[in-house]
Amino acid sequence: MKVAVIGAGWAGLSAAFYLDRAGHRVTVFEAARTLGGRARRVHSPRLDSDIDNGQHILLGAYSETLKLIGLLGLDQASVLHAEPLALRSADGSFMLRTPALPAPLHLPAAVLTANGLSWREKLLLIKAMMRLRRQHWTVDAQATVGDWLAQERQSERAIGRFWRPLCLAALNTSIEQAGAQLLATVLRDSLGGSKLASQVLIPRVDLSQLWPEHLPPSIAIRPGTAVRRLVSDAVHVAIDDETFDAAIVATSPPSALRLLRHTSLTAAQEEFLAPLADFEYRPIATLTLKLAHHWNLPQAMLMLDDAPEKLHFGQWLFERRLFAQDQQLPPMLSIVVSNAGQLANHPPHEVVDAMIEQVRAQTRHHSPMPQVTGHELIVEKRATFAALPAMRRPTNATPWPRIWLAGDWTDTGYPAVLEGAVRSGKRAAELLAAAGFSQHSQAL
Ligand SMILES: Cc1cc2nc3c(=O)[nH]c(=O)nc-3n(C[C@H](O)[C@H](O)[C@H](O)COP(=O)(O)OP(=O)(O)OC[C@H]3O[C@@H](n4cnc5c(N)ncnc54)[C@H](O)[C@@H]3O)c2cc1C
Incomplete structure (x- = not known):
């Protein structure tokens, strides 16, 4: 045909x-x-470099994508950098990492060994996940993530440190609006799956x-x-x-x-x-910063604590050298902002200055952030559809x-x-x- x-x-x-x-x-x-x-790849004249339209991550659970990459004869390890799931905040206040244990033990073990949550918060988090598993990862189709978290008696801190970043990264929609079933499906295939399924895969070459x-x-x-x-x-x-x-x-x-x-x-x-x-659609913003020299962050992907009232919109920080295939590329960071509607209401230069300040402040206990020699802020207005309940x-x-x-x-x-x-x-x-x-x- x-x-x-x-x-x-x-x-x-x-x-x-x-x-x-x-x-x-x-x-x-x-x-x-x-x-x-x-x-896709875009060319940034400001940075005199090719970058992506937005930093993307894949998961080990993306079985069809990985199969396609294999069928095309590409070597997965040379195009995707794999890391065990580790939610680690840049300022060191939170860390949840999957340990070297087989599934499904890796998940409760990750929560129990996390720092930044009380024992009660950890137990409630494990209970919520176990209930989801027992329910075969189905929840009330009309419920928002916020409704479900309230039902599971998750504390504000557990929401702020774990659930909210996860929901924004996976659904690009606020917990108050996002559909709980869509989050449950993502959890089923990632944290609820094999240990490899929860691996984070970061593209080592541009997305095109x-x-x-x-x-x-x-x-x-x-x-x-x-x-x-x-x-x-x-x-x-x-x-x-x-x-x-x-x-x-x-x-x-x-x-x-x-x-x-x-x-x-x-x-x-x-x-x-x-x-x-x-x-409905939600934007994602990515701020790419060119640095005077390489930095040395402890992990390719770190969580940032956002504070929109200070224009500190950054939620995730990536250091390119830690995953890029081509180590000759100029040193760059990308800072990702999901559900970035508020960011788009401010003048870009104010947002850029404030976000550089945010990264500097939250990485103070690492080696000092190198001088920023260039930047590109890309706001994809219709990055994703809003992941609402019962769509x-x-x-x-x-x-x-x-x-x-x-x-x-x-x-x-x-x-x-x-x-x-x-x-x-x-x-x-x-x-x-x-x-x-x-x-x-x-x-x-
Ligand atoms: C900034 C950003 C960050 C993201 N982060 C992640 C992430 O970390 N992990 C993840 O899994 N997903 C992420 N996503 C979502 C992911 O990029 C999308 O789910 C995926 O790319 C959608 O692919 P698609 O083919 O469905 O649609 P699209 O990529 O939108 O493809 C549609 C294509 O159709 C073309 N087109 C439209 N009209 C016409 C026409 N009349 N004639 C010819 N061509 C036409 C368009 O130009 C476009 O190329 C992110 C998205 C963005 C924007």
Whole structure:
């Protein structure tokens, strides 16, 4: 079959990979010049360097992403730096690290040996996790993370040190608004899984190079080509001026809405599109700092204590030298701010100065922070959809003939994460291939 994929994010490219592998002729249309969508390389003239649009981490539980990397013939260890999960605050006030014990013992052991929580807080935290496990990682679909934490009698300190950072990192949504079920699913696959599943994997190369730029040459990729028109009928799909046997729309929800609303709609199609208009979005900001020389932080990824009233928005601090493949790259730090709506309301130069001050203050007991010689602040306004309770999310199959959807926002059961995108792309490709209408099309 001649198949089109619209969108070269991780979902579209995963779909393209599996379609190509199944022997179809695949063309990928991508509006941007660089592959990777919301996880891609950007060039920063200010830093005179390539950086990512935002620091990303993967988990050992991202099984489909890791499988894809393997199928592309890439060596996982050379593209991903792996560390046992260790939530360690930069100022030393909190530390939770998975010890060298097999699952499921590693989790209670990590909590019991944590510093920065009382015994009572540790026991309540373990109890909450055990109850989740007993309930097969399902909770009330309407509950927010905040509701669930209150029900589990988690203290303010346990929330501040453990649950809130975890919820923001995984769901990019405040605990007051985030859906508890989405967090439970992330916990099931990470902390609740094998010890390897809770490993933190940090890209050692830029996000476009990580795998999107390694697809087989048999896939025709057209960067810088925004699709404007998509029409399908029983026999074919027309994309702008070209005809295909089938298509996967792997864009953002607003873009998918624009493309699919093109023609007059049946009642089923109207109903299918309704949830796409309902998504809310949350920003993520990443401040990249260039340093005069290498630093020597104790760990690649440290937690920061945020205080938005002082414009101390930083939540996580990464030192690139500790994971980058290319050790000749200039020394850089990235500071990540999830759910960054408040940050975007302040002048960028004030935010940058305050966040540099925050890092300096909270790393005082390490070696002094080197001089900052350049910076880039990237705010991705629609970084992820808001992970709200009981969301309606569309399936990969659609009521349009010969059209499937892919994207982290389809009904993957996950929040907006790379693994959800990769799984969704693979699923859309499988459904399309299984529809088996190429003979039908030829017969017609
Ligand atoms: C700053 C930031 C940090 C993040 N951190 C993490 C993290 O640490 N871990 C994690 O797992 N996830 C993280 N995420 C989420 C992760 O990046 C996304 O879940 C994932 O990239 C979504 O992939 P996608 O293919 O579904 O969508 P997208 O990447 O949005 O892909 C859609 C593509 O479609 C293209 N497109 C749209 N319209 C058209 C058109 N008409 N014609 C052609 N092309 C079109 C777009 O240009 C885009 O490339 C983060 C996201 C951001 C922004």
